[in-house]
Amino acid sequence: MADEKKIVVETKELTKIYGDGVGVRALDGVSLVIHAGEFVAVMGPSGSGKSTLLNLLGALDRPTSGVCMVAGQDLAKVKDLDRFRSKTVGFVFQLHNLIPTLTALENVEIPLQEESMGDAARRARAEELLALVGLGDRLHFVPGQLSGGQRQRVAIARALANHPAIILADEPTGNLDSKSTDEIMDLLRKLNREQGTTFVVVTHNPTVARAADRIVTVRDGRVRRDEKIGSVYMQDLREFKESALGHAILDDNVPAELNGLGMDRVAPQVREVLKKV
Numbered sequence: 001m002a003d004e005k006k007i008v009v010e011t012k013e014l015t016k017i018y019g020d021g022v023g024v025r026a027l028d029g030v031s032l033v034i035h036a037g038e039f040v041a042v043m044g045p046s047g048s049g050k051s052t053l054l055n056l057l058g059a060l061d062r063p064t065s066g067v068c069m070v071a072g073q074d075l076a077k078v079k080d081l082d083r084f085r086s087k088t089v090g091f092v093f094q095l096h097n098l099i100p101t102l103t104a105l106e107n108v109e110i111p112l113q114e115e116s117m118g119d120a121a122r123r124a125r126a127e128e129l130l131a132l133v134g135l136g137d138r139l140h141f142v143p144g145q146l147s148g149g150q151r152q153r154v155a156i157a158r159a160l161a162n163h164p165a166i167i168l169a170d171e172p173t174g175n176l177d178s179k180s181t182d183e184i185m186d187l188l189r190k191l192n193r194e195q196g197t198t199f200v201v202v203t204h205n206p207t208v209a210r211a212a213d214r215i216v217t218v219r220d221g222r223v224r225r226d227e228k229i230g231s232v233y234m235q236d237l238r239e240f241k242e243s244a245l246g247h248a249i250l251d252d253n254v255p256a257e258l259n260g261l262g263m264d265r266v267a268p269q270v271r272e273v274l275k276k277v
Contacts, residue, residue: 007069008166008198009034009057014066016052016221026052028221029066034166034200039192041212042202049221050202051170057200058089058168071165086111090159090167094174096151098143104130104154105139111161129157133187149180156187160197169201173208185211206239241274250274 009032016027027049034040042050055061056068059081068075071088078084085091098107108126115122130136133153143151152172159167169188173181189211191197201212209215210229217225227238240246248254254267 006036007033008036008038008071009200010067010069011056012067014053014056014068015064016049016056016061017064025221027056027063030218030221030223032216032223032226034198036165036198037192037196038214039189039199039212040201040214040216041209042200042216042218043204043206043209044218045204048218050218052221053218054168054170054200054202057166058091059085086114087162088165090162090164092152092155092159092167092169092172094171096143096155098151098154098158100143103140103142104135104146104157107143107154108158108161111158115162125161126157129160130154132160132191133157147180148176149183152176152180152184153187156184156191160191166198166200169199171203172201173203173205181205181208237274246274 011030011032014027014030014032015025017023017025030049030053042053044050052061056063056075057070059070059075059078062076073084073088075081075084099110102110105123105126108129109122112122112125117125127136127139130139133156135150135153135157138146138150141150143154146154156167156172172188173184176184185208188199188201192199199212201208203209212229214226214228216223241250245254249267249271252267252271254263258264
């Protein structure tokens with residue numbers, strides 16, 4: 001449950017324009033608040049600005065204008081962004097970015113190298129994290145000996161290494177099959193519930209988004225919808241409302257070819273339901 005008193009992310013009119021002249025407005029005045037312990041999914045079509053938002057939150061890029069506060073720090077005023085990232089933000093990407101010649105244990109130890117801890121303490125922390133993500137028996141396997149889902153689990157353990165205030169995940173299941181996708185999302189959900197880890201997950205997959213407590217929909221660089229997730233059936237209705245058929249029903253313009261299936265008879269009732277969603 002989110003700690004309503006502690007804000008981890010706050011953006012105000014966050015804008016990012018790429019290029020000179022007219023340029024490309026990737027983000028256009030995004031204002032957003034995320035509290036500690038929240039699990040937020042950011043959805044939107046390709047080019048909507050969702051990955052740009054994640055890059056700004058993770059201090060991987062700087063905004064053209066607006067304010068971006070993470071863990072109480074105004075990123076425009078942070079002098080050492082590398083240290084900020086290593087101490088405050090954990091990253092999980094679609095491509096796990098593990099070092100292929102290092103074992104799972106060694107990969108997880110990498111973020112801990114700058115910490116003032118001995119080798120034994122660093123190794124113990126890495127072992128603890130790998131056990132937490134279900135890989136306690138794969139400590140000495142290199143990435144090539146692990147499945148795609150297992151490699152992503154190592155990446156998640158690495159992201160947790162320095163007790164980050166927030167974990168940013170960009171399409172973390174994009175390269176996985178449906179079974180591995182379900183397993184990874186179950187793991188993230190477990191970490192959120194049991195460890196209180198704050199997650200922001202960028203995805204285009206509605207099934208992945210349903211693991212979240214809240215879905216922020218971005219389109220054309222703006223937040224078009226920001227809603228708490230309740231029943232999965234209500235979410236189905238919201239997605240149907242945004243579909244081509246949903247729009248056709250709302251506009252009283254059901255395709256004639258569907259009338260033979262009885263759509264003309266049920267459309268008025270469906271329209272009234274969709275108006276309430």
